[in-house]
Amino acid sequence: METKSRTLEITVLSAEDLRIDNKPVKKNAYVVVSVDPFNNKATKVDGEGGSYHSWNDKLVMEMPLQTRFITLLVKCKGSRGEKTVGLARIPVTDFVGGYSPATCLQFLSYRLRDPKGLKNGIINVSLRVKEPLQDCSSQAAAAGGGNAATIGLGIPIDGRRDHGMVTGIPIWTGYQSYSLF
Amino acid sequence: MGNCCSDVGGRMAAVGGTAAITGNQSDAVDMYLKSRGIHGILSQIELSFSATNLRDRDVFSKSDPMLVVYIKERDGAVIEVFRTEVVLNSLNPTWIKKYTIAYHFEVVQTLLFHVFDVDTQFLNIEVKMLKLEEQQSLGEASCALSEIVTKPNRSITLDLVRRVEFVSSTHSQHHGKLTVHAEECFSSRTTAEMILSCLDLESKDLFSKCDPFLVISKLVESGISIPVCKTEVLKNDHNPTWKPVFLNIQQVGSKDSPLVIECFNFNSNGKHDLIGKVQKSIADLEKIHSGREGENLFLPTLVRHDWENKILKSKLFVEKFSQTIQHTFLDYLAGGFELNFMVAIDFTASNGNPRLPDSLHYIDPSGRQNAYQKAIYEVGEVLQFYDTDKCFPAWGFGARPIDGPVSHCFNLNGSNNYCKVEGIRGIMMAYTSALFNVSLAGPTLFGHVINKAALIASQSLADEARKYFVLLIITDGVVTDLQETKDALVKASDLPLSILIVGVGGADFKEMEILDADKGERLESSTGRVASRDIVQFVPFRDVQGGEVSIVQALLAELPTQFLTYMRSRDIKPRI
Numbered sequence: 001m002e003t004k005s006r007t008l009e010i011t012v013l014s015a016e017d018l019r020i021d022n023k024p025v026k027k028n029a030y031v032v033v034s035v036d037p038f039n040n041k042a043t044k045v046d047g048e049g050g051s052y053h054s055w056n057d058k059l060v061m062e063m064p065l066q067t068r069f070i071t072l073l074v075k076c077k078g079s080r081g082e083k084t085v086g087l088a089r090i091p092v093t094d095f096v097g098g099y100s101p102a103t104c105l106q107f108l109s110y111r112l113r114d115p116k117g118l119k120n121g122i123i124n125v126s127l128r129v130k131e132p133l134q135d136c137s138s139q140a141a142a143a144g145g146g147n148a149a150t151i152g153l154g155i156p157i158d159g160r161r162d163h164g165m166v167t168g169i170p171i172w173t174g175y176q177s178y179s180l181f
Numbered sequence: 182m183g184n185c186c187s188d189v190g191g192r193m194a195a196v197g198g199t200a201a202i203t204g205n206q207s208d209a210v211d212m213y214l215k216s217r218g219i220h221g222i223l224s225q226i227e228l229s230f231s232a233t234n235l236r237d238r239d240v241f242s243k244s245d246p247m248l249v250v251y252i253k254e255r256d257g258a259v260i261e262v263f264r265t266e267v268v269l270n271s272l273n274p275t276w277i278k279k280y281t282i283a284y285h286f287e288v289v290q291t292l293l294f295h296v297f298d299v300d301t302q303f304l305n306i307e308v309k310m311l312k313l314e315e316q317q318s319l320g321e322a323s324c325a326l327s328e329i330v331t332k333p334n335r336s337i338t339l340d341l342v343r344r345v346e347f348v349s350s351t352h353s354q355h356h357g358k359l360t361v362h363a364e365e366c367f368s369s370r371t372t373a374e375m376i377l378s379c380l381d382l383e384s385k386d387l388f389s390k391c392d393p394f395l396v397i398s399k400l401v402e403s404g405i406s407i408p409v410c411k412t413e414v415l416k417n418d419h420n421p422t423w424k425p426v427f428l429n430i431q432q433v434g435s436k437d438s439p440l441v442i443e444c445f446n447f448n449s450n451g452k453h454d455l456i457g458k459v460q461k462s463i464a465d466l467e468k469i470h471s472g473r474e475g476e477n478l479f480l481p482t483l484v485r486h487d488w489e490n491k492i493l494k495s496k497l498f499v500e501k502f503s504q505t506i507q508h509t510f511l512d513y514l515a516g517g518f519e520l521n522f523m524v525a526i527d528f529t530a531s532n533g534n535p536r537l538p539d540s541l542h543y544i545d546p547s548g549r550q551n552a553y554q555k556a557i558y559e560v561g562e563v564l565q566f567y568d569t570d571k572c573f574p575a576w577g578f579g580a581r582p583i584d585g586p587v588s589h590c591f592n593l594n595g596s597n598n599y600c601k602v603e604g605i606r607g608i609m610m611a612y613t614s615a616l617f618n619v620s621l622a623g624p625t626l627f628g629h630v631i632n633k634a635a636l637i638a639s640q641s642l643a644d645e646a647r648k649y650f651v652l653l654i655i656t657d658g659v660v661t662d663l664q665e666t667k668d669a670l671v672k673a674s675d676l677p678l679s680i681l682i683v684g685v686g687g688a689d690f691k692e693m694e695i696l697d698a699d700k701g702e703r704l705e706s707s708t709g710r711v712a713s714r715d716i717v718q719f720v721p722f723r724d725v726q727g728g729e730v731s732i733v734q735a736l737l738a739e740l741p742t743q744f745l746t747y748m749r750s751r752d753i754k755p756r757i
Binding site for chain 1: 376418420422423424425635636638639642643672673675676703705708709710711712713750751
């Protein structure tokens with residue numbers, strides 16, 4: 001039976017140096033993840049933030065096989081409504097067909113571009129692709145009858161081999177904070 | 182007047198404004214911190230000792246053994262550093278007294294152990310007063326500290342040998358075994374993770390905003406502050422929130438130990454302005470977080486020959502406070518993680534004909550090493566101890582093999598399908614052999630060897646092997662495929678891989694420093710992907726050739742940090 005989509009597990013980890021009109025975005029940022037124009041999900045709003053926004057929101061989405069990019073749109077809720085902070089596009093080829101199997105958890109970071117196309121902050125995500133499913137209708141029927149999802153590969157935690165989802169926050173300390181210990 | 186006010190240059194000159202932010206922020210901050218005594222990761226190791234089956238020297242009783250520990254300096258000098266107590270009447274002693282040594286990943290720390298039978302007539306004398314030449318040798322042994330800490334149980338058992346001099350030769354006799362066990366000197370791995378912010382920082386410059394960063398120091402009994410942590414520099418921000426900082430509670434003393442948190446305005450010349458500071462313990466910071474109230478900064482001010490603390494309106498906040506268990510680099514080693522060394526050598530024509538003395542690849546008949554050999558040895562001699570099989574991938578790039586096109590990644594050993602050589606000696610032999618079996622060519626491309634190393638690392642990751650790879654690239658020139666190299670590095674940044682680039686010769690290595698994220702912005706690929714972490718370190722090797730402290734050591738010193746950043750970001754824990 002022909003496979004038409006893949007299950008994508010994407011965890012929106014964090015973002016840094018977000019700015020609107022050259023002013024730091026301190027709070028109320030969130031991310032909309034799109035795998036195609038009609039399929040998107042959003043993270044929670046980061047109410048604390050600061051210059052380092054953290055969500056750690058895991059989103060599970062069905063990604064059509066023909067999808068070439070995943071879009072990450074960072075927005076901010078303010079007193080005057082919502083504003084777009086920036087957008088990043090993840091080529092599917094960055095995590096499918098790369099060094100690591102797509103089913104391995106991968107940590108990726110991307111430069112955001114603001115609505116004018118200028119460089120903005122950086123967004124960090126982790127993601128992996130579950131094994132390809134059968135067509136969507138078959139998947140829906142299977143889901144109705146029970147949990148059809150397979151356990152994907154992951155990085156062992158504490159040496160365990162239960163293939164649990166590993167999440168973490170890539171902490172960029174370009175000034176080598178750790179080296180001071 | 183109006184023109185003067187609008188003249189940016191004039192304004193900066195008039196008020197002594199800061200220089201523009203450059204890519205040297207990290208250098209300036211690190212230099213500042215090093216001047217205050219912080220030099221990188223330091224772990225204290227406690228060594229304990231026992232022996233079995235010692236030689237029985239006494240006629241009417243068993244031996245009375247004492248162990249003496251020496252360290253071998255870089256220049257070969259042997260220095261006594263420790264003596265145990267004397268254990269009476271025992272051939273299987275367990276000494277109580279323990280020796281503490283600072284662990285430095287970046288150097289080979291050679292330890293020498295000598296067991297003596299203390300003569301009965303000296304048993305009442307303090308051990309430090311004993312003359313070793315008056316005692317009988319029971320045997321000696323040596324190893325590197327890294328050999329001990331890389332053992333799964335952090336113990337090593339060494340054969341004790343006793344050298345007996347004969348007229349024409351030296352023979353060694355085996356006399357028992359010595360066991361050395363290592364433990365890190367703090368039992369607690371509890372780490373406080375905090376996100377700190379400030380509100381309403383006062384700028385020192387009339388016409389510009391702050392570029393603030395924090396330095397956290399612990400106060401010792403003498404009143405001296407020792408920096409333990411620093412944040413990144415934030416540009417033009419009066420209300421900064423820094424990235425999370427981590428403080429190991431045991432290393433700062435305790436949760437109640439006093440800390441000084443200083444907020445500085447960054448200046449690229451390294452002379453940073455103190456904006457204000459607070460003195461709080463970790464427990465105090467936790468309370469500040471819980472209470473959601475800030476703490477006013479203060480600024481020591483000279484008032485009529487006396488220093489007074491001026492309370493500022495600026496405030497420090499703790500946005501986040503949590504306590505987690507953070508495993509150390511040595512924990513991962515004990516858990517079976519390895520560092521696997523790889524090397525890639527520049528064989529481009531710019532190095533000069535290897536047969537000529539002015540070539541960077543010249544093999545001196547006297548045995549003096551060229552720059553490439555020195556770099557290989559200085560890095561390899563350290564890293565070899567962290568690899569169990571000690572078989573290292575070794576590549577060359579930029580040369581034309583016999584009857585072939587230019588290769589930008591060829592096996593040094595001459596094989597078409599196997600890239601490993603045995604030991605550092607194997608690298609050296611393969612290197613000198615390759616020199617006279619290929620034609621130096623060009624251009625200088627890094628992308629191919631980086632991709633090769635990344636492929637090996639990715640296969641290891643997929644196999645769930647506990648390995649972290651270190652690729653040493655030694656080059657004399659400017660990289661030709663800069664963007665392709667950046668792309669390769671960004672792609673590799675998610676893998677268990679670090680890359681050390683050593684520049685030899687007199688070329689301009691400015692472009693190389695772009696690749697070292699310590700000295701610039703995060704690397705970005707042509708598709709907008711950004712390196713998820715910093716995996717590159719670059720140094721020009723010529724700076725300190727012959728110097729007491731090799732600059733390569735500074736290169737190596739960063740590796741545990743890069744390793745830990747990788748492990749922690751993926752929440753990989755050692756199996757202890």
